[in-house]
Structure formats: structure tokens, C-alpha cells
Amino acid sequence: MFPVEFSEIARDGAARAGIATTHRGTYSTPCFMPVGTRGAIKYLSASDYEQLGAQIVLGNTYHLMLRPGAETVAHFGGLGAFAGWGGLTLTDSGGFQVFSLDPDVDDDGVTFRSTYDGSKHRFTPESAVHTQQLLGADIQMVLDVCPPLPSPPHVVRTALERTSAWAMRAKNSHTRDDQSLFGIVQGGIDTNMRAESAQRTAELNFDGYGIGGLSVGETRDEMVPALAAAIAHLPSNRPRYLMGVGDPASLVEAVNLGVDQFDCVLQTRLGRHGTALTSTGRVNVKRAEFVLSDDPIDAQCSCMVCRRHSRGYIRHLFQVGEPTASRLVSLHNVAWTIELMNQMSRAIVDGSFASLRREILAVWGNAMGSAAS
Known part of the structure; x- marks a missing residue:
């Protein structure tokens, strides 16, 4: 693993501007990361990313492992080389997509069917790491459990426990020292569970920290306290990444709390x-x-x-x-x-x-x- 060092340039309240340093380069924050789900941002090319001033582009592990396959991407030198993109790349674990497919979940992992051909596949914390190591992104995310909202407390608790256990397994299985691995905080909109999840994730000393499971149906008034509860327990020398959030009001509210980076398909979907x-x-x-x-x-x-x-x-x-x-x-x-x-x-x-x-x-x-x- 390669720790992503966050160097603060300025602060205004809790909002912060800085530079995050990865193995292959730096990016300035706060930043928005466009999403290239299947290896490209819809209707855009790598040359467009450069003209737009993008610093990091995302890929989706679920889709890329099914088409064209992680081994194929590795053959071309990793996701950036495959797409002709010289900037930084980040891959999510595919968990968000998998859990939207009503999969079979147990403490070891999750079994699901491909949306392309119906074939059966299985993700474990270890296999998600291995797949993303083949994809070769500069930053990869652990496999987590994102509970739907609204969910009863016991469902959110189970997701938190599995996310914490899987985070440790993911970290123990990560072997590439030129890639950074980010942990993920869950806990729904329960501020106590958000704080607990952040504490437990921070104790594992990840290279950076994602905050998942928000902007999935809750109001902004529900999201902000949950987000604040998580941030309060994350280290200041690592980047904080609010996953899947991209509307302008949520962006500015999250930056106001101290979030550094974001991704969303809202921009291209609209x-x-x-x-x-x-x-x-x-x-x-x-x-x-x-x-x-x-x-x-x-x-x-x-x-x-x-x-x-x-x-x-x-x-x-x-x-x-x-x-x-x-x-x-x-x-x-x-x-x-x-x-x-x-x-x-x-x-x-x-x-x-x-x-x-x-x-x-x-x-x-x-x-x-x-x-x-």
C-alpha cells in the first residue's frame, strides 16, 4: 500500500484546500472526479478529460471485470494506459453495483449474477482487491456493504460489522506498494454508527478514507450530521472521499465539513x-x-x-x-x-x-x- 499524504494549504473553518500525494503523482483538493464506469466517461474521451482539467477519473470494478475482464485491462498496462489517460485513476470495489442486484450475501462475501449474460460470480474482500490490482488504478477501494435507506437499525449494524471485517481482510490481502487502498465508512444516517465505523476504519490505518452509503435517498438534513459524525473520527493527514455525491449544494456542504474529493455520474446523466x-x-x-x-x-x-x-x-x-x-x-x-x-x-x-x-x-x-x- 502507498499512503496518500494530505498536505493542507489553507483552511477556512473546517473546509480545507490541499495537495494529496499518490505513488504516481499529486492532485489538488477539493476535487471532483468524473466517472468512467466502463473505461470511459460517456460521450467523452481521454483527450477531453485533459481539456476539462480532470485530475482523477474513476472506473467501475464490477463492469470492468465482466467486460473486458481485469486480465485484459492488465495486459494493456492498467486502466489508465488502456484508456489512453495519463492522469490518475481510481477504481471502486463494485460493491455498490453488486448490492443493487439483490445478491446472496454472507459473512465471507457476496454472490451475484452478471447483468450482461446472467453468469454467476462471487466477490470477497480478497478477490475485490486482487481484481483491482489487475486493473492497476492508483487508488482502489475496499469491498463494503452499502445498506439501502431506509433500513432498520439491525440491517445497518450488520452492514457496518461486515464492512469492518471485510476492510481488515482487504488490507491484509493487498500486495502492491504502488497502489493506495482506501477504507470505507458506513453506518447509514445513524450518527453513532457513523462515528463507530469511522473510528474502526481509521484504526486500520488505510491510505485514505471513503465515506459511502450516503445520497441514496436520505435528505440533505439527514446526510450532513451523518457525514460530520464520520469526519470527526478520520485522520487529518489522509484524504476524505464522499462517494457518489455530486449535486452542487451537497458538494459545498461536504467541503464545509472537511471533505476533499467526490465522484458522481449526475453530471453526465443529466x-x-x-x-x-x-x-x-x-x-x-x-x-x-x-x-x-x-x-x-x-x-x-x-x-x-x-x-x-x-x-x-x-x-x-x-x-x-x-x-x-x-x-x-x-x-x-x-x-x-x-x-x-x-x-x-x-x-x-x-x-x-x-x-x-x-x-x-x-x-x-x-x-x-x-x-x-
Whole structure:
């Protein structure tokens, strides 16, 4: 394992800006990590990631182990080389996807069927680590149990206990010293169980820490206390990663609590269907009112799409079924979110984060996105 050292550059309240150092390079925080589920961000290529300013791109272990297979990815030199991406990569364990398939779960692991061909497969903490070592990402995540919400306390407790036991097994099976392994905190929206899970995970001294099982149906008022309870027990010299969260209000609230990095498919999922993230909220560019609009998606955005294309043009592309439309709005949404994180970083450095937070919540406070698959 390779500890990801977090060096704090500035702090404003609990919000922090810093540099995280992996075996292969550094990334600045707070940061948003686009999701390339099957080895690519939908409608985007590796050259797009570079132009967007992405630092880390995610891959999904569940999908990549089924198609094309972890051994195939390893043959090409790992996920980054396979995708032609020179930046950092992170793979999740596939647990979130597996547990959405109503699998058979026991204390040893989880058995599930492929969504591609119905074939039966099994994940254990050890096999999830081995698969991700073949995929070769710079950061990999342990296999955890994400309980659905709402769940009765005994279900959340069982998920916590299995997640803790599996975390120790995962750490003991990890052998690559050029990869970092992150533990994951569970506990639902119960603040006591969140605190307990964070304490137990931190005691295992992982290279970094993910916080999972949030943005799965709870309100933001339920999410924030659970998140705060976890962060209070995580070490300050390691990055904190809130998994599957990407709506602007949740991003700024989590950064306000001290979270460093995020991932979500919300940006591209919305983009594929014509909904853009903007400084004034969500905008559906397919609406008839934009047929003659020569305005960019967001006049305050300097991304490659907003510099070149109008709402009227993009609406036309959607109307005629041109896939470029989905690509353009997806590009904008990812670029917009990355710039939002950069704004937060600058605000932390100059001491104006509280003001920026108020501005973001004034626009986005009633809109909450959901966790990604």
C-alpha cells in the first residue's frame, strides 16, 4: 500500500484546500472526479478529460471485470494506459453495483449474477482487491456493504460489522506498494454508527478514507450530521472521499465539513438528457423557449462548449437526435463542476468560503442529486 499524504494549504473553518500525494503523482483538493464506469466517461474521451482539467477519473470494478475482464485491462498496462489517460485513476470495489442486484450475501462475501449474460460470480474482500490490482488504478477501494435507506437499525449494524471485517481482510490481502487502498465508512444516517465505523476504519490505518452509503435517498438534513459524525473520527493527514455525491449544494456542504474529493455520474446523466448545471440552477436546453437563443449554456462559464455554442444550436441537435448534443452538455456539466471545486479552493485560500457557500446554497439549496452507479 502507498499512503496518500494530505498536505493542507489553507483552511477556512473546517473546509480545507490541499495537495494529496499518490505513488504516481499529486492532485489538488477539493476535487471532483468524473466517472468512467466502463473505461470511459460517456460521450467523452481521454483527450477531453485533459481539456476539462480532470485530475482523477474513476472506473467501475464490477463492469470492468465482466467486460473486458481485469486480465485484459492488465495486459494493456492498467486502466489508465488502456484508456489512453495519463492522469490518475481510481477504481471502486463494485460493491455498490453488486448490492443493487439483490445478491446472496454472507459473512465471507457476496454472490451475484452478471447483468450482461446472467453468469454467476462471487466477490470477497480478497478477490475485490486482487481484481483491482489487475486493473492497476492508483487508488482502489475496499469491498463494503452499502445498506439501502431506509433500513432498520439491525440491517445497518450488520452492514457496518461486515464492512469492518471485510476492510481488515482487504488490507491484509493487498500486495502492491504502488497502489493506495482506501477504507470505507458506513453506518447509514445513524450518527453513532457513523462515528463507530469511522473510528474502526481509521484504526486500520488505510491510505485514505471513503465515506459511502450516503445520497441514496436520505435528505440533505439527514446526510450532513451523518457525514460530520464520520469526519470527526478520520485522520487529518489522509484524504476524505464522499462517494457518489455530486449535486452542487451537497458538494459545498461536504467541503464545509472537511471533505476533499467526490465522484458522481449526475453530471453526465443529466447532460445526456439535455439538462445543464449553471450558475442560476438547472437549465433544460431542450425547451422550446431556446429555439432562437444565441446565449451560451451559462454566460458565466468559460468552458469549451460555452465559448463556442449557443443554447439554440444545442437544442437543435437534441431535436434531430444528434448524439453530439449529449456530448456537449456532458462536457459542460463536468467542466462546470470542476470549476466549481476550483472556486471553492480559491475561496478557502482567501477566506471567503462562507460567502461562496451562501451563494451556492441560495441557488441549489433545494436540489439534491442521488448516488451514482
